[in-house]
Amino acid sequence: GIQVEQSPPDLILQEGANSTLRCNFSDSVNNLQWFHQNPWGQLINLFYIPSGTKQNGRLSATTVATERYSLLYISSSQTTDSGVYFCAVGLIFGAGTRLAVHP
Amino acid sequence: GAGVSQSPSNKVTEKGKDVELRCDPISGHTALYWYRQSLGQGLEFLIYFQGNSAPDKSGLPSDRFSAERTGGSVSTLTIQRTQQEDSAVYLCASSFRGYLLTSGSGNTIYFGEGSWLTVV
Numbered sequence: 001g002i003q004v005e006q007s008p009p010d011l012i013l014q015e016g017a018n019s020t021l022r023c024n025f026s027d028s029v030n031n032l033q034w035f036h037q038n039p040w041g042q043l044i045n046l047f048y049i050p051s052g053t054k055q056n057g058r059l060s061a062t063t064v065a066t067e068r069y070s071l072l073y074i075s076s077s078q079t080t081d082s083g084v085y086f087c088a089v090g091l092i093f094g095a096g097t098r099l100a101v102h103p
Numbered sequence: 104g105a106g107v108s109q110s111p112s113n114k115v116t117e118k119g120k121d122v123e124l125r126c127d128p129i130s131g132h133t134a135l136y137w138y139r140q141s142l143g144q145g146l147e148f149l150i151y152f153q154g155n156s157a158p159d160k161s162g163l164p165s166d167r168f169s170a171e172r173t174g175g176s177v178s179t180l181t182i183q184r185t186q187q188e189d190s191a192v193y194l195c196a197s198s199f200r201g202y203l204l205t206s207g208s209g210n211t212i213y214f215g216e217g218s219w220l221t222v223v
Contacts, residue, residue: 031210033210033211033212035214041192041216041217042214042216043194043196043214044214045211045212045213045214048210048211086145086146088146088212091136091148091151091159091162092148093138093145093146093148094145095145096145
């Protein structure tokens with residue numbers, strides 16, 4: 001089956017810093033999504049992005065389907081960005097990137 | 104409804120008992136998904152429904168696990184003879200279209216808040 005790998009596994013930032021999270025996948029896809037799981041466990045869909053680039057406020061995402069990777073950019077990070085970021089390809093989730101933003 | 108609704112939100116059960124977890128998807132969503140998340144871990148896919156049928160139930164961990172969906176809406180996940188390793192959060196999600204049918208933002212998945220299961 002399809003393999004989904006996320007990096008880095010853990011990330012610590014000072015408030016205001018920028019970061020890039022990466023998702024590599026093993027097969028061509030027409031369905032890739034990024035999620036944020038907050039510290040209370042709620043999963044929020046950030047982007048549906050099988051290809052191309054999208055932006056939503058301080059977050060943006062780019063998927064290069066031909067090279068089988070996607071990137072999630074967080075700019076001017078805030079403490080509320082803390083949590084786990086998951087990439088999902090089809091039905092399969094990566095292991096996530098755990099982000100902690102300190103004031 | 105406005106969002107994906109799951110019940111119960113918390114369940115403590117004795118080892119060997121059966122449990123039923125319910126999911127009410129967003130109104131009009133044809134696809135429904137069940138996942139399991141153990142403490143501090145990622146999401147493990149269990150089963151996917153398109154309408155009332157399950158094109159992919161490859162993730163069900165054993166024959167103690169079963170799921171059904173009726174009327175293209177509510178789904179029930181049943182765990183028989185629960186074991187301690189079944190303790191986890193069981194997450195339900197839905198999307199307007201199923202990911203197997205087509206690409207496009209209609210596949211955007213929305214999650215419920217989960218059912219926390221503890222087997223003692």
